[in-house]
Amino acid sequence: MKPITNHLPTAELQALDAAHHMHPFTAGHGLAAKGARIITRAEGVWLTDSEGARIIDGMAGLWCVNIGYGRRELAEAAARQMTELPYYNTFFQTSHVPAIALAARLAELAPGDLNHVFFAGSGSEANDTNIRLVRHYWARKGKPEKKVIISRRNAYHGSSVGSGSLGGMVAMHAQGGMPIPDIVHIDQPNWFLEGGEASPEEFGLERARLLEAKIAELGENRVAAFIAEPIQGAGGVIVPPDSYWPEIQRICDAHDILLIADEVITGFGRTGNWFGSQTYDIRPHIMTVAKGLSSGYAPIGASIICDEVADVIAGDEFNHGYTYSGHPVCAAVALENLRLLEEEGVVDHVRDVAHPHLARRWHALADHPLVGETKLVGLMGSLALTPDKAARAAFPDPGTAGFITRERCFANNVIMRHVWDRMVISPPLVITTDEIDILMDRITTALDEAHAQMQAEGMLKAA
Numbered sequence: 001m002k003p004i005t006n007h008l009p010t011a012e013l014q015a016l017d018a019a020h021h022m023h024p025f026t027a028g029h030g031l032a033a034k035g036a037r038i039i040t041r042a043e044g045v046w047l048t049d050s051e052g053a054r055i056i057d058g059m060a061g062l063w064c065v066n067i068g069y070g071r072r073e074l075a076e077a078a079a080r081q082m083t084e085l086p087y088y089n090t091f092f093q094t095s096h097v098p099a100i101a102l103a104a105r106l107a108e109l110a111p112g113d114l115n116h117v118f119f120a121g122s123g124s125e126a127n128d129t130n131i132r133l134v135r136h137y138w139a140r141k142g143k144p145e146k147k148v149i150i151s152r153r154n155a156y157h158g159s160s161v162g163s164g165s166l167g168g169m170v171a172m173h174a175q176g177g178m179p180i181p182d183i184v185h186i187d188q189p190n191w192f193l194e195g196g197e198a199s200p201e202e203f204g205l206e207r208a209r210l211l212e213a214k215i216a217e218l219g220e221n222r223v224a225a226f227i228a229e230p231i232q233g234a235g236g237v238i239v240p241p242d243s244y245w246p247e248i249q250r251i252c253d254a255h256d257i258l259l260i261a262d263e264v265i266t267g268f269g270r271t272g273n274w275f276g277s278q279t280y281d282i283r284p285h286i287m288t289v290a291k292g293l294s295s296g297y298a299p300i301g302a303s304i305i306c307d308e309v310a311d312v313i314a315g316d317e318f319n320h321g322y323t324y325s326g327h328p329v330c331a332a333v334a335l336e337n338l339r340l341l342e343e344e345g346v347v348d349h350v351r352d353v354a355h356p357h358l359a360r361r362w363h364a365l366a367d368h369p370l371v372g373e374t375k376l377v378g379l380m381g382s383l384a385l386t387p388d389k390a391a392r393a394a395f396p397d398p399g400t401a402g403f404i405t406r407e408r409c410f411a412n413n414v415i416m417r418h419v420w421d422r423m424v425i426s427p428p429l430v431i432t433t434d435e436i437d438i439l440m441d442r443i444t445t446a447l448d449e450a451h452a453q454m455q456a457e458g459m460l461k462a463a
């Protein structure tokens with residue numbers, strides 16, 4: 001077989017891709033007919049495709065390339081570690097320096113007494129760990145019946161059977177036998193579509209109190225934990241009303257259930273603090289991290305666990321672990337990534353420079369005829385598309401308007417993702433103000449084009 005490289009014509013790469021590569025969350029035949037866009041290089045916030053186009057990445061890959069692309073320091077950290085110790089496990093009373101150093105660093109960064117780290121290869125795996133960990137915790141405390149985990153509809157916690165069950169994605173649950181038993185879901189704090197006549201603050205309280213109602217319905221003695229993303233990411237960057245998290249915290253405290261904050265997206269600077277829990281003043285017992293932990297340069301995730309839970313778990317053998325738990329190369333890359341984030345003041349840059357600049361441009365889109373709501377926390381934002389602004393209406397055929405808009409983004413060399421009819425961004429945290437202007441110019445053009453197309457197709461309320 002001849003070598004397959006960047007230098008092959010795009011059509012040939014696309015044909016091979018279609019013949020042999022099954023893509024995640026993709027209809028294979030549809031993609032094969034169209035051909036995948038092939039990314040060949042990246043630097044900073046810029047992607048290059050096989051046709052030579054330069055694309056500004058408004059999504060940091062999949063919400064993960066916090067430090068930006070092309071950092072030699074991370075490549076060198078990986079090369080050094082591969083040469084010195086490419087692999088060793090941490091199962092049988094052995095350890096190694098990268099795992100020790102990264103665990104200690106995460107304990108230092110994480111708020112409160114989140115001082116203990118169980119490593120995984122991804123966010124999905126870390127959430128699978130959490131399912132077993134919280135149930136085992138209560139069992140060791142003599143309450144084996146306390147095993148139900150409450151999550152939310154339209155949450156995303158990963159794609160393994162366990163983490164996909166924790167998630168509240170109807171389309172995922174419809175395939176392959178999910179959710180697993182003893183995971184239940186309450187409604188999300190999506191005011192724009194579900195808030196009706198309530199004010200956002202009233203609605204936030206209402207939705208938080210669904211947790212208390214669910215605990216009452218099941219019995220406190222059966223509920224192990226509540227899991228939530230501080231801000232739902234894959235669900236469409238659903239920013240909860242300010243009243244939501246304080247009420248959730250009160251309910252978890254009052255009913256003796258563990259709180260798991262899934263910080264896979266909100267961790268490592270995304271919201272303008274190291275963790276979303278700090279932005280919302282949440283005190284979780286367990287935090288899930290992945291993605292920005294290594295800026296996506298190497299696959300690694302972790303559960304960061306508070307003193308009390310870790311102490312109970314440590315009392316006997318926890319029959320759980322992954323071959324790549326604490327993988328030395330991934331841990332070394334994550335450590336170097338955390339060093340760069342700190343030494344270059346990236347979290348301060350998000351809070352003091354990038355967020356304020358982006359916020360001015362982002363919220364100006366509230367005047368756009370297609371946009372019903374603009375949300376932005378740190379560098380994580382969403383726009384709700386609507387056919388009728390005044391009514392906060394949903395499109396009758398959900399997802400079509402979002403898809404049209406995403407296609408216009410692609411055509412304008414900007415990556416913005418759609419979740420049904422919400423458009424979301426999550427750019428690399430190192431984005432400069434000039435790059436934010438380019439990003440926003442292209443997004444505005446794409447919205448204008450999408451609006452014109454939808455108007456021509458009769459998708460919008462007549463003015």
Ligand SMILES: *Cc1c(COP(=O)(O)O)cnc(C)c1O
Nearest residue numbers: 122123124156157158264265290
């Ligand atoms: C991406 C994501 C996960 C899953 O992480 P993977 O590394 O893809 O397994 C879990 N939780 C949240 C909030 C995520 O965004």
